[in-house]
Ligand SMILES: O=P(O)(O)OC[C@@]1(O)O[C@H](CO)[C@@H](O)[C@@H]1O
């Protein structure tokens with residue numbers, strides 16, 4: 001039961017030598033920084049063409065700041081305040097100050113000693129600072145190449161998925177409620193497995209979708225550790241009429257997006273299925289307000305992806321794209337990028353840190369949280385016992401019925417059967433970080449779990 005009183009366990013951090021957090025801070029994060037520096041080097045001519053010698057100077061200064069950042073990280077220097085004066089800088093600096101207060105001094109808030117969730121988010125905000133401090137390349141997306149390439153390499157999978165959606169649409173009038181549920185279940189799984197395509201875990205190496213996302217569902221089924229599809233379906237389809245949306249019956253879905261390219265397509269397909277079958281009447285997509293965790297969706301990625309699908313010469317992909325663009329135009333779909341999603345806070349702090357966002361989410365009938373980072377923030381990225389309930393780990397966060405759709409890429413997992421986590425650890429030590437396993441985990445704050 002969620003009321004079980006329990007000590008909040010410590011945060012994952014790199015101070016545990018050999019832990020996934022340690023290996024991430026020691027190896028993967030510096031690698032990501034090095035790739036960012038290489039990307040800036042490789043685009044030197046482009047900056048010159050576009051901005052002349054000012055562009056070259058800006059590129060050089062940015063690289064200098066990023067090299068300094070990498071050195072701070074690799075030598076475990078103290079975390080330092082942001083200096084770019086962006087609207088969120090003060091929140092970040094207050095957050096840092098809070099850590100310094102609780103640790104007692106500035107020295108002990110550092111890359112290998114502080115919570116992994118904090119320092120990893122902070123790294124991406126420092127990358128943003130390096131760009132922001134160097135106009136005219138301030139709004140250059142250092143991760144754009146990787147996201148674009150990953151999308152273009154996933155085109156076969158996009159084609160089969162859009163064709164699959166088209167088939168469903170053709171026969172939707174004849175589908176029974178049970179058949180609708182089966183398609184919902186499949187598209188929910190396609191969306192959760194789409195989360196494997198993440199360029200942060202691969203440190204930028206190609207991670208595009210090579211296999212047919214629908215055909216592989218059966219073989220992947222055993223690796224879904226928690227599957228709450230049925231209770232999600234009944235939350236979506238119970239009570240309110242299926243009819244056309246008069247205000248009371250209108251049902252709203254919020255999708256807190258994760259990665260661009262193929263994963264974004266799986267989310268757009270799921271949203272389209274729910275709208276065209278009349279189960280959902282409005283979808284709000286939540287992305288990041290600046291480039292984040294290498295492959296996370298920004299406004300530019302979101303609109304570029306829809307324009308790309310419209311322009312593709314494959315008839316079903318372009319038909320989907322045209323439909324999606326019309327949903328945006330009609331306001332049935334909308335894109336939002338609240339600054340909170342690119343702050344370091346655990347979600348149990350949202351109501352205090354971003355009351356406007358928390359209130360907005362309270363108007364949703366279901367909030368889907370995609371990916372591993374969102375799961376880490378939902379549960380606070382802590383050493384929870386694997387068998388404690390998801391509700392307990394949420395520690396009061398619950399603006400609306402919510403569902404986490406994540407492949408496991410960080411060693412936090414709750415809501416398992418007693419002994420299940422230990423069994424997995426004995427058989428596969430890296431079960432929480434290999435992205436081989438996934439959860440479709442639901443929590444309804446309005447009802448006892
Ligand atoms: O949120 P996502 O895209 O599913 O995964 C983000 C991620 O790749 O980055 C962090 C490790 O660097 C972890 O949260 C996770 O492995």
Ligand SMILES: [Mn+2]
Nearest residue numbers: 258259293296
């Ligand atoms: Mn991501």
